[in-house]
Amino acid sequence: xxxxxxxxxxxxxxxxxxxxxxxxxxxxxxxxxxxxxxxxxxxxxxxxxxxxxxxxxxxxxxxxxxxxxxxxxxxxxxxxxxxxxxxxxxxxxxxxxxxxxxxxxxxxxxxxxxxxxxxxxxxxxxxxxxxxxxxxxxxxxxxxxxxxxxxxxxxxxxxxxxxxxxxxxxxxxxxxxxxxxxxxxxxxxxxxxxxxxxxxxxxxxxxxxxxxxxxxxxxxxxxxxxxxxxxxxxxxxxxxxxxxxxxxxxxxxxxxxxxxxxxxxxxxxxxxxxxxxxxxxxxxxxxxxxxxxxxxxxxxxxxxxxxxxxxxxxxxxxxxxxxxxxxxxxxxxxxxxxxxxxxxxxxxxxxxxxxxxxxxxxxxxxxxxxxxxxxxxxxxxxxxxxxxxxxxxxxxxxxxxxxxxxxxxxxxxxxxxxxxxxxxxxxxxxxxxxxxxxxxxxxxxxxxxxxxxxxxxxxxxxxxxxxxxxxxxxxxxxxxxxxxxxxxxxxxxxxxxxxxxxxxxxxxxxxxxxxxxxxxxxxxxxxxxxxxxxxxxxxxxxxxxxxxxxxxxxxxxxxxxxxxxxxxxxxxxxxxxxxxxxxxxxxxxxxxxxxxxxxxxxxxxxxxxxxxxxxxxxxxxxxxxxxxxxxxxxxxxxxxxxxxxxxxxxxxxxxxxxxx
Ligand SMILES: Nc1nc2c(ncn2[C@@H]2O[C@H](COP(=O)(O)OP(=O)(O)OP(=O)(O)O)[C@@H](O)[C@H]2O)c(=O)[nH]1
Ligand SMILES: [Mg+2]
Numbered sequence: 001x002x003x004x005x006x007x008x009x010x011x012x013x014x015x016x017x018x019x020x021x022x023x024x025x026x027x028x029x030x031x032x033x034x035x036x037x038x039x040x041x042x043x044x045x046x047x048x049x050x051x052x053x054x055x056x057x058x059x060x061x062x063x064x065x066x067x068x069x070x071x072x073x074x075x076x077x078x079x080x081x082x083x084x085x086x087x088x089x090x091x092x093x094x095x096x097x098x099x100x101x102x103x104x105x106x107x108x109x110x111x112x113x114x115x116x117x118x119x120x121x122x123x124x125x126x127x128x129x130x131x132x133x134x135x136x137x138x139x140x141x142x143x144x145x146x147x148x149x150x151x152x153x154x155x156x157x158x159x160x161x162x163x164x165x166x167x168x169x170x171x172x173x174x175x176x177x178x179x180x181x182x183x184x185x186x187x188x189x190x191x192x193x194x195x196x197x198x199x200x201x202x203x204x205x206x207x208x209x210x211x212x213x214x215x216x217x218x219x220x221x222x223x224x225x226x227x228x229x230x231x232x233x234x235x236x237x238x239x240x241x242x243x244x245x246x247x248x249x250x251x252x253x254x255x256x257x258x259x260x261x262x263x264x265x266x267x268x269x270x271x272x273x274x275x276x277x278x279x280x281x282x283x284x285x286x287x288x289x290x291x292x293x294x295x296x297x298x299x300x301x302x303x304x305x306x307x308x309x310x311x312x313x314x315x316x317x318x319x320x321x322x323x324x325x326x327x328x329x330x331x332x333x334x335x336x337x338x339x340x341x342x343x344x345x346x347x348x349x350x351x352x353x354x355x356x357x358x359x360x361x362x363x364x365x366x367x368x369x370x371x372x373x374x375x376x377x378x379x380x381x382x383x384x385x386x387x388x389x390x391x392x393x394x395x396x397x398x399x400x401x402x403x404x405x406x407x408x409x410x411x412x413x414x415x416x417x418x419x420x421x422x423x424x425x426x427x428x429x430x431x432x433x434x435x436x437x438x439x440x441x442x443x444x445x446x447x448x449x450x451x452x453x454x455x456x457x458x459x460x461x462x463x464x465x466x467x468x469x470x471x472x473x474x475x476x477x478x479x480x481x482x483x484x485x486x487x488x489x490x491x492x493x494x495x496x497x498x499x500x501x502x503x504x505x506x507x508x509x510x511x512x513x514x515x516x517x518x519x520x521x522x523x524x525x526x527x528x529x530x531x532x533x534x535x536x537x538x539x540x541x542x543x544x545x546x547x548x549x550x551x552x553x554x555x556x557x558x559x560x561x562x563x564x565x566x567x568x569x570x571x572x573x574x575x576x577x578x579x580x581x582x583x584x585x586x587x588x589x590x591x592x593x594x595x596x597x598x599x600x601x602x603x604x605x606x607x608x609x610x611x612x613x614x615x616x617x618x619x620x621x622x623x624x625x626x627x628x629x630x631x632x633x634x635x636x637x638x639x640x641x642x643x644x645x646x647x648x649x650x651x652x653x654x655x656x657x658x659x660x
Pocket of ligand 1: 275312
């Protein structure tokens with residue numbers, strides 16, 4: 001299966017999931033099972049699946065064929081070359097291709113001068129008016145390709161300007177860009193490009209990142225510290241004829257290997273194998289040559305052989321455009337697509353599916369609890385009413401006053417429940433503080449100040465280390481406070497359960513270890529970036545600030561996610577209480593109403609018992625329907641599934657209409 005097919009399939013799965021989730025939510029609403037926690041959970045699942053993005057980054061020295069490979073894999077359908085690809089330096093700025101339904105098809109370009117300001121790239125994304133916009137006509141491949149030529153545009157500036165923009169370093173002259181006859185330095189005209197087109201794969205959440213060669217990557221710290229580390233897959237490209245050169249190795253070290261990472265999501269492409277095709281050699285000789293280059297490259301980069309894939313991007317593109325199957329086979333492009341589809345994408349999809357399955361299980365438990373209370377209430381009423389059989393009016397009257405007394409007692413116990421809530425909220429506020437924006441802001445202000453200190457170059461690791469260890473401490477504190485809240489809740493829930501016959505269950509507190517891991521990864525990418533020569537740039541005004549702002553945008557995402565989980569946890573606990581209180585109040589109402597009817601007519605009792613009997617059966621049906629609807633969401637297989645899922649007719653979900 002090609003990358004495109006695998007992605008299509010994933011898209012189909014997501015659409016089906018969204019539909020089924022909507023049906024489930026309507027069904028829950030119809031049966032009054034939609035409490036705040038369930039609603040929040042549904043909302044999260046929906047947005048998790050809808051907004052799931054998969055970013056594949058193409059990184060390499062200039063002219064290795066990144067853009068050509070993107071054309072060959074994703075855009076051959078346009079019948080021509082779409083991304084500019086030519087000899088020498090072509091792509092001058094990082095270029096992200098994706099799809100956002102709220103924006104018309106366009107190319108947006110952020111001027112390079114924005115680098116003179118401290119805002120992080122992520123922050124510029126929120127300021128659309130600073131970007132130059134070019135509308136794109138997706139039905140006109142010629143216009144499309146012409147417009148995209150802009151990512152190759154350059155400007156000529158003085159040495160001072162080049163220095164200020166971060167492209168000129170007196171201490172590392174070999175990395176400096178070209179100077180023209182007038183003594184002006186060639187720099188990219190744009191800092192970043194965003195292409196928004198409704199390409200079928202992009203519509204399904206694929207984001208492609210094309211990057212420029214060495215110097216230009218180094219000039220944008222966010223590429224190293226944010227964009228590339230966050231990509232779900234990185235394709236690193238070498239030329240088959242040269243193998244791993246010194247500058248290839250520099251890029252690999254600076255951007256692609258992460259200490260402690262298994263580098264599983266890295267694919268190395270040995271491109272341009274057609275340059276080894278030679279009429280005087282036998283196919284076996286050519287094959288042996290390719291295999292040799294492959295083995296050497298894998299060895300130098302420290303990767304398993306299977307992660308190094310030889311292709312010819314250019315011949316692959318030509319073959320697809322002209323429909324030449326033989327050439328396509330010779331280009332070996334399908335082999336790369338397979339590796340991308342099964343390895344990287346397959347992995348990513350598995351993660352999403354298992355996360356979603358976990359959410360569904362929680363949702364089932366939350367909705368199931370309400371069903372459980374209803375069933376218990378019915379059982380109690382049944383006992384109560386059976387006990388009234390054959391009893392005289394005074395017994396019935398007595399029963400009524402007992403229920404009313406119980407109701408009064410229950411209402412006054414509201415104070416106890418209120419007390420539980422308020423202690424809970426107080427502790428929760430501590431957790432919110434630990435994870436809130438002001439805490440993060442003050443930490444990062446300290447780091448900026450430390451980095452700006454003269455002579456920091458040697459102490460930089462320490463400055464980062466201190467900041468990160470404080471951040472870690474904060475997360476650990478949040479974890480222990482959450483554990484405290486959890487055990488407090490568990491205690492008071494047990495008490496309420498025995499006192500009022502509730503079935504409250506304190507939900508497990510969120511696990512902070514995932515966020516601690518995120519911190520590690522972020523710290524590593526920063527240290528790695530600073531470790532490879534870029535430390536010199538710290539001498540530059542604003543560089544430290546820019547770096548910390550890039551750090552802040554990444555950390556913010558981690559903290560917001562953590563905070564979101566704490567909120568969900570809180571909602572789950574609070575809404576359980578609310579739901580049980582509500583059901584109990586309703587139950588009192590029903591019991592009194594039943595007694596009233598019995599008091600009025602002699603036949604009332606048997607009718608009521610029958611009714612409860614019927615209601616109990618209704619509850620059983622409700623429960624099994626809930627099981628069915630949630631189980632279907634969890635076990636929904638991928639059509640013609642990935643290797644791990646069965647996809648035969650028997651396990652395939654029934655048509656959607658049946659679920660209604
Ligand atoms: N023979 C041959 N040439 C290729 C192949 N892939 C790319 N090229 C050529 O190599 C040149 C560079 O390709 P690009 O796609 O522009 O390379 P890039 O890595 O994007 O380079 P920058 O944008 O400058 O960073 C172009 O002339 C391509 O046509 C290939 O498989 N075989
Ligand atoms: Mg390019």
